[in-house]
Amino acid sequence: MNMVFQINGRDVGIEVSDSELLLDTLRHIGFSSVREGCGVGACGSCTVLVDGKSVSSCLVLTSRCNGSSILTSEGLADDDPVVSQFIKNGAAQCGYCIPGFVMMVSELLSENPIPTEQEIYNHLEGNICRCGSYPEIVQAAMDASKAKQTSKLTC
Amino acid sequence: MGGDLTNLEIENDAAAVGQSWQRSDLEAKVRGTFRYTADLPVPRCLYLGVHRASQPHARILNIDISSALEMPGVVRVVTGADLFGIYGELIYTGPAFADQPPIAIDKVRYVGEPIAVVVATDLITARAAADEVYVEYGELPAVLDVDDAISGSDYVHEHLRPSSVFSDLKHLQGRGETNVNYEYNLTSGDVEKAKANSDKTVSGEFWCPPTSHVAIELFSTTAWVEGNRLEVVTTTQTPSYVRQALASMLDIRLNQVRVRTQPLGGGFGSKMYDRLEPLVAAISWTYKLAVKLEITREETFVLTTRHGVAVSSQMSADSIGMIVSAEADVRYDTGAYADIGPRIASKSGMVACGPYKVANARVRSRCIYTNKTSAGPFRGFGVPQVTWSHESLVDELAREFGEDPAQFRRKNLLREGDVAPMGTVMHSADFVGCMDAVTSAIGWNTPLERARGPWRWGRGVAVGIKAVLTPTISNAVLQLNQDASATLLISTVDMGQGSDTIMAQIVAEILCLGPDQVRVVNPDTDITPYDTITAGSRSTYHTGNAVKKVAERMREKLISIAAQLLGVSETDCKLTNGGVVASSSQKYLSIDEIMQLHFGAIGTTLTTESNFTTEWIPYDKETGQSVKVTEHWFAGAAAVELGVDTRTGRIHIAHLAVAGDVGRAINPALVKQQLEGGAIMGLGHALFDEIVMDHGQMINGTLLDYQLPSVKDLPDRLTPIIIENPHQTGPFGAKGVGETAIIPIAPSIANAVRDAIGIRFTRLPLTPERLLMAMAGEGD
Known part of the structure; x- marks a missing residue:
């Protein structure tokens, strides 16, 4: 499917399969701060904020994030x-x-x-x-x- | 150019060594922009998916790859027979025994062993196709218990296959009908006589289960062929070893293999020797393909573990409470392949009697094959498991005499100049200082309210000893750039211990440079020189000495050039901040100027190189004795105050203090982090960390089932303490610290539990269930 979301304040439009995980999508786009550690939502290495709420991106389907705003650590302000x-x-x-x-x-x-x-x-x-x-x-x-x-x- | 020193503003910066410089990669690590191995750019690759054995011990009767091959995107399926057909015996690799094929050849020896590898256009297809491989097994009796492995008649390997790396294992070549691949023996004095004349004897049967390293960064290896060369990008603590292993396996020259790694997202001993590399390299080289293998956490669990260890031990003391004899029979469950197990059995066996003056000692330490995941090095190199035994025994012995366990140890601990049971003298290993520091930190001699409602409180202490890996080799190459920046080439792998930072500090100290002036290049066997391994807490001392030497050579070189330029003698010159000054004339040239005048160009480099190699005297085969079995010793201690909830069996740690004698702290903040980190990992081993096996199957090999210390497991107070007794040949007196803290943690906690509820536990971990059952008079 085609979808649009915001990553670190920038609009991004991509085509994803229904089964693609947010972890893989973000890494594929180049946000390498998002990392797999367990694949089962138990270690927190792949944590990002989706509409302000923390999620384990290894458990989230990218397609469910259509229209969402996503924040990774790369997106935090210089003086955060x-x-x-x-x-x-x-x-x-x-x-x-x-x-x-x-x-x-x-x-x-x-x-x-x-x-x-x-x-x-x-x-x-x-x-x-x-x-x-x-x-x-x-x-x-x-x-x-x-x-x-x-x-x-x-x- | 040049000038009088008096006219120049020369900053007199604080020295670099001994300062808590910020970790050189800290900001990138916090912001998430730091690149790990899997983030490095590589050519477009095919992906590998591994079909793994479901049986612990079985002949491979047939492998049906037809369904897998039919899947769209699958390029080929590789089996062990394919690789054996090309490389023959060379396909077997391993650091001590060349016993492990990258893919099982005739039989499988543990659940999880690779049987077939799918090469596909994408990762999802590769993994899905791996599930479509069907294997027909001819089941064999599985060897699942370390003691059954010794006494039984089923064998994991038909015969022993020592590798060419260690010449002292040669005599084991071809030995059959045994699961014991190595036996270390230590004897000194007359144990039987000493025991007979002793006043009190304590004994125990101890067990530490296998555990998983769980470095959070997963393993990743990519390999491709460029002309007649193999390029490998991999998560490894041992790039120099991997290059040698791959060159030997493929029968090509060392300069045809390039191995690179980035700083690791944790290692703890897991990313060493032959992990994914032989498999990925063999497929890449054989079929001239660019291939990548990234494994899941579940696959990581079956890749390598810490050794499960059984220890049967005894300790005796005379009427005044001096330890007169100690014995230990140590059995290391090394799983299906020896890996470095034989070295672990000897290096740990030699300290199995503890850091005590014991005139009569006897140790037998064996490394034993079973049908389980191959166990390898894990922070502490087998020593925490024997410390579990000797620190529990010595505590019981103190109690037999009604003596304070700390005071009892203090009487018996080895001091500077004392000779340990294996015949080597102690230096820069302040056991007493470490123990006194941790007991004092937790208020050992202050009153303790032992019963508080359902809670029972107690205190415990433990002391650890470990030898540094010896003999080993480190090399360093240093480039001084014309603008007074420096580039250091070493093959030490920074995996969180902060080696890149402290090596830069050593260079900066010698060359009077500042924090941002020294860059450390990541390991790349085309560029960075040979280094034995990054393990065993060896880098600060070994690589540190090579780095100190290479920087001193640079200083000499620079002074020699400056002396000529200034027209004075070399002895008249001194390197100071940013340049060289002549004492007699106070004439000064900056590094920038020296380099420009010398080369007549900007952007130039001066290069120096150095080597640091340690030597040992191999221990006697029969007695284990050597006057120099190691280059130096690690000394550490832990003390703990805790409560046991008698309703639930839960342990609550109020204060854990841990100390290590590091010789000299190059970077005190990083040393404290290593002490803290080792203590927290040790706390997991004490309380819950454990791989659970059932009929050869690992049943908790996912992070949903395998418990690790979280922030909530922190003690109320955690106090890391640096003890500094400079080592006479350490760089600025320094030694390593990576393993020091983990060694005494589990017994210190068990000793405190003993103090609180009066029960001695001999099996780890100390789970609430185990405590509850023991308090009810059941279980251990």
Whole structure:
């Protein structure tokens, strides 16, 4: 089928088969931050936001996203506070899973700008970092929350 | 050009070594723009789909590929017989034993072994057609238990086939009617006499199950032929090994094979030696096709595992609580193919008595074939499994004497200059310092409220010892560019440990450069020089020494050129930030100027090269003794405070402290991450991580069924502690740290559980079910 959606703010029109997965579509177009880790929605490496909600793109049919707006980590602003705080806290080792975590933290902070530490744990539970960078990831999420509050106050 | 130093603003930057430089690829990794191996541009490829064995041990009677061949998009179907027909015995590869064909030839030896490979125009067709291959099996009795494998009369291999890589395995050639492919023996003193004269003896039967590495990046290998050369892009920790293995298999020259890899999305030992590469290379080379194999997570589970290990062990102490003897019978379940199992059996066997002064020791450590997925290296190289045994035993022995387990260890731990049971002396391995740091961190000597409602609380400690892989080789080539930037060529693979960053720091330290001035080139066997492997925590020390040397040679070269240009002696010159200064005249030339004056051109390069090779004295075949069995030692310790919910059997970890003696931390932030990461992985092994087998079938080989530590499994507090006792021959005193933390974690947790509820567990993992059953007086 022919379909149109927005990826990182740009309109994209493509032809896809009914069975094509969003993970494969996005990688095929060139968004390589979206990565397969398990193929069953259990690791979070392929997480993207569809209309603001996190999904495991390995479980989503592209055809179901007709008209949707999709955000991958490549689409975050240069000065995005989540990205900045992940960098500041050194929240990556091999880095493969990190864009998935970045998207989950982005979603959390847009829904709940001042999460508790427990709320951060709850929200990130479905993402696996095998290198075990969790302490830095949680700290980055807390710092990003603070940074967002500060920037709001100064606006 | 040039000038007086006094007139120049020379920045005096902080030194590079010892600084927590930001990981060189951090920003790209966070933004998602970092390219992993599967993201590299390759030619248009055909895709491979693998039909895998459903039987653990069976003769292949017939393979029907006709339906698969009829599917639109299928180009051909390749079987083991096809490849054996062309390459003969060369098709069998492996680092210790040349026992593994890329596709099963006459029989299958584990569930999941490739039987036929479909070549198709796209991935979906390749995988669908692989399902259309039909195999007729002649079932054979499967060898599924490591102890049955020793005593039984069914054999996984008809005879042993040592590879040419290790000359010390030659004598095993052709040996038949056995599943034991290697046996390491250690003896010192007189164990029987020491035991008879001892005051107390403890013993145990320990078991660590096989586990899966689960690097989140999946395996991917692409190969194509260009003229008379084979190009390979693959996820590997061992590019130099892969080049050699493929050249040997295809019987072509080393310069006809090019192996490239990007920094990996995790390795942990899984992406080593012969994984997908022999299969993909053989098909590409034979049929002159560009082919790509990307496997699923489910296929990754059956590609390689950590060894399941059984240990029967004893430890005895005299009346004042000094350990006088230790014994261990260690059985490594290596699965269908030996991989590096024989080396794991010896390197772990030699430390199976622990980091203690034990005058009388006896170890038998065997590597044993069974009909399961081949086990290979996994962070810790077999040592966490023997540590599970000795750290449980020593804890029980302390309790027999009514002594504090930390104090009991402190009396017995090896110190600087002490000789370990295998005959090698200790240096830069501060076991006591590590243990004191972790016990102090968790408040070992502070009061503990042991009973809180249904919860029971306890504390535990464990200490680990491991030898670095020896002998090994590292090489480095350095280009200094005319603009004072540098390009470092090494074949160490960055897989999250941060080697690219710390190698740049070493170059920067010697050449007085800043964070963005050193680029490390990704492994490419056409360009980057030979390096044994990226594994075993060896890179900081080995590659680090080669890199330090190559940078020092560059400094000498630069000074020599500058001295001529300045008309002074070399000894008068000093490399400082950005250039060379003559002490006598204070004349200064920047690197930029030196290079321009020397070559008379811009954009030029100076090149140096270096080699760093370690040597050992092979251990005696009968006694396992060697005065230098390894280049250096890793020392680590963990202490934990936890509660056990007596209603559910669940363990809650309040504080886990882990320490490693790293000699010197080149980059403290990255060292702490390695300690944390190793501890979290170890925590999974302690609490739930386990491959479950049923009649040779892996029954939890998907990430829906296989549990890994998530953010919610973090202890309330996790404290990584860096201990620094500089190693006399380490680069700036440094040693590696990748494995140090994982080694003592599981026993430290089990010892705390013992402290909390009074039950000694000998089988991992410590699941709530296992705890509940034990508390009810059932199970272990």
